[in-house]
Amino acid sequence: MEQSQIREYFSRIGLSQPSDTTIESLKAIHQHQHRSIPFENFDVIQGLPIQLSAEALHEKLVVNQRGGYCQELNGLLLNVLSHLGFEARSLLGRVHLxxxxxxxxxxxxxxxxxxxxxxxxxxxxxxxPRAPLLLETGLEQSNDLQTFRFIEDELYGLLLQIKQGGEWMKVYSLDMTHVCANDLESSNFFTSNSPKSIFTSNCIAALPIEDGMVTLLNQTIKVTKNGVTEEWSLEDKASYFAALQTYFGLTLNVPFSLIKKYF
Incomplete structure (x- = not known):
């Protein structure tokens, strides 16, 4: 990444560029990106290719103020962390939800x-996870709203669990093996093209807020704050695009007829 792109990134997430590579700086970068750049798949439902180059990620997520899914959001984050001097690499996990x-x-x-x-x-x-997690088994790790732990799984390696209603729920597993560029491309292609992928059959968006989360699944929006959830349906073009702008900071040029197919 160019230094000008780094400046644009930190402007996008509303954070001054840290001068060190400490855990405190890592937590600040993660929190600000997580709360500024939404999780969303509106390019996928349009059949647009999801490009993973550093230039493409910066252009979409920073310059064009869009969001993306894991390949994009965590790809951008890795690029920034690596530029700043953090020792960082990608991992690929299996989802167990x-x-x-x-x-x-x-x-x-x-x-x-x-x-x-x-x-x-x-x-x-x-x-x-609303904050970085130490990769250590058996340790309960809590942030402002969540509690996680890793356990060892005989088949899948490190299994991340989240505590929900007093019970541990499986989230995803990591086998810690090396990930190369073609692994990422293969995973990205499946996720953005396969009819078995959740991202090709739903309109999805999510963005954390202070003490809560805002989510969109097709026409249903949920705002959860301090444990209280409000839910309503977005049935027309005006309310739909207004909600995308208000809750996710997204201004989209997508035919509403395409979105409505998922209602």
Missing amino acids: AGDPTGRSHRVTMVTIDDKQWLVDAGFGTFT
Whole structure:
């Protein structure tokens, strides 16, 4: 990345560029990106290619003020962290939210600071960890709203779980193996093109807020704050695009007839 792009990135997320590579700086960068650049798939539902080059990610997410899904959000974050001097690399995980796990399709970033490894994820929608997680098994780790832990799984490696209503729910697993550029391209192609992918059959958006989260699934928007959820349906073009702008900062040039197919 060029230094001018780094300046544009930090302007986009509303943070002054840190001068060090400490865990405090990592947490600040992650939190500001997570709360500024939404998780969304509106290019996927239009059949547009999802490009992973550094230039394409910067143009879409920073210059054009769009969001994206894990490959894009965590790709951008990795590019920035690497430019700043963090020891960081991509990992691919299997999602365990719905019965059988998926293939290795969820992109995250691992950052090593003072010989400790951290999971950094800015692109998993509702269940995105709101702060970096230490990659250590059996340790309950809480942020402002969530509690996570990693456990060892015989088949899948490190399994991330989130505590929901006093019970542990599987989120995704990481086998920690090397990830090359073609692994990312293959995963990205499946996620953005396969009829089995959740992203090709739904309109999705999510953005964390102070003490809560805003999510969109097709025509249903939910705003959760301090444990209280308001939910309503967006049935017409005006209300739909107004909600995208108000809650996710998105201004889209997408035919409403295309979006309405998913209602």
